[in-house]
Amino acid sequence: MADRKNSEAVPTRHSNAIPPPSFPTHNSPRTWFITQALSPMAIRLIRLLLAHGDYVVACLPPHDLDNEVISGEFRELADECRNPSSGRYKDREGWKDRIRGIRCDGRFMGQCGAAVAEAVHVFGRIDIVLCCSSVAVVGSVEELGGGAGGKTPNLLSQNLVRDQFETVFFSQVNYIKAALPQLRSQRTGHILALSSIGGHIGMPGMPIHTAATWALEGYCDSLAYEIAPFNIKVTVVQPNTEVQTLSNKIIFAPSMPEYDAAAEASAIAAAQASAAAAAAETQGPGGDNLSAADLIEAPTPSLREMLNRVLDLYGENVGFSTTAVAATPSVASPSVVSPAASAASGPSSTTASAAPTVRYPRLPTPALDRLVLETVHALAAIGGHENPPTRHIVGFEATTSVQDKLKTVSEELEDFVEASLSVDIFDSELKKEAREGRAAQLAAEAAAESAAQLAVELE
Structure with missing residues (x-):
């Protein structure tokens, strides 16, 4: 990415300043296909892209679009695009012709294919597919299903596992599969998968979210090799986990x-x-x-407590839907707890309910900007780049966390090697043969080195 470097002052690695937006060099406007355009992060990215002159296809999940809490900020953006002549939004002139909102549920392959077809019909091509659907399901493995120790399983909680994978993994796979024929025919394209450092680091309290994230990253790693001959690039972008968590729905089991x-x-x-x-x-x-x-x-509070404390200050309860069929009246309806009641009874106010509680963060605008803009600018700088990285970790803190994790893994590998060498099979003739072969190799290398040194001295 050397072509993006310039003579302007750039913040140091440890600076808390939000980096300025930048874009890779390109000769014509690009078309972005965003799989979930209702989150605050997606909306800020869309504003940046439209201001830059790019085209945007915004996929809108119907069940979230109909919820005024979740879709409120996108509706404001739509009004700005439709009414630039009102005087307040003069800089939005022409935006409405470069954005296309499509109601599409990524869980259904047919709808994904129709959305891709409509995007190509309207804008002629797709250059960048941004997979960014996310919902954070909070709960331990046992809490997401139950039934252990003779207890009655909670069917609503059990289906949260499937719903988590449907949102984070399967819906993104559907969009990618739907877009690949178009990208192959163009012989160019870039797939961006917005993940989190949860792809490296498991977080207690979010095991299913971590599992779905790892699944998406493993899928993208394999996909990158398969579609490289068609000049289609794949990049996994990993911000801190809270970036995705605090800008999308949070479901508490x-x-x-x-x-x-x-x-x-x-x-x-x-x-x-x-x-x-x-x-x-x-x-x-x-x-x-x-x-x-x-x-x-x-x-130190648990993850559940920390998130509830944030949501008690800046959050709202939203409608709940699941593919589960309620088996008993105790799990027939979701828990709805007002922020005031939750604050009065403490962070564990959701624990007495038999059904999941769905809450949505509504952080103040300055807090949201600090939270997501670094990731937004990273996506804008990487998307459509001629030679993008296969993985990009956003921010110094996230990079440090991953480095610490990889250091731990390296130390564990040393212990693993020691343990592997101590198993019974190496006490047989194989161990003797291996040692003899290694000794012979070392002797040959030492003899060659001595001969070379002697030759140098003779000269």
Whole structure:
């Protein structure tokens, strides 16, 4: 991406400044096909693309489009595009001719194919397919299904697993499969899959979301090799997990008290251990004899608690739909908890319900900008690039997290090698043969090196 470098000042890696938008060099406007255009991140990207002169096909999931909470910001954008002459939106002139909204549910292959056909009919081609559908399902493995220990399974929670994969994985696969014939016929194209660092790092409390993310990334890794002969590029873009989580719906599975108690006990134990270590340092010669209890801070909240605290301040409950068929009245309807009631009863107010609770973040505009703009600018800079990376991690913090994870994996691999060499099969003749063969190879290499050194000395 050297062609994007210029003489302007660029923030350092550790800077918190939002990077300026940039675009790869191209000779004509490009057509973007965005698989889910209702999220705040997608809307900010669309504004940037339209201002740049590109064309946008915005796929709109019908069940979310009909919800005023989720679709409100997109409807505002549509009004701006339709009424640029009102004086307030003079810079939007011509936008309505370069954006096409299509109601399309990615779970159905027929609708995906129809959306691609309409995009080609309207704009003539598709240059970039951005796969960005996301819903965060929060809950442990047991909470997403239940039925363990003789308990009655919760069918609504069980189907959250399937719904999570339908949104994050299968719907994106459907869009890609629908677009590939067009991209192959063009002999060019770029597929961007918006993932998260969850593709490297599993997060407790979101195991199914992590699994769906890994599935999408594995699919894209294989796909990249298959379609490379047709000059179609694939890039996986990984922002921090909260970028996707706090800009889309969040579904909380009913919690289990066993996991709540275990998480609290673990947090308290960790706090006590940390405080004891701090107390040992403080109680040096002439120190203030503080006890460990005096230094114990409040236990770190669980992911469920942290998200609920954010949503109690900036969030709304939204309609709930699932492919499950309610088996009993106890799971027939979703839990709807007002932010005020949730705040009054604490973060665990959703735990008593038998059905999932669906909430939608509505962060203030400045907070949303800080959250998503770095990812938006990364997508704009990478999309349609002549030589894009196969994977791009957005932001210094995300990169550091992945580096730490890869370092841990490298250390685990060393232990794995040691364990593999100690299994029984290597105690047989194979071990002797392997060692003898390696010894002979080392001897030959040493002899060759000595001969070369001797030849140099003789010269």
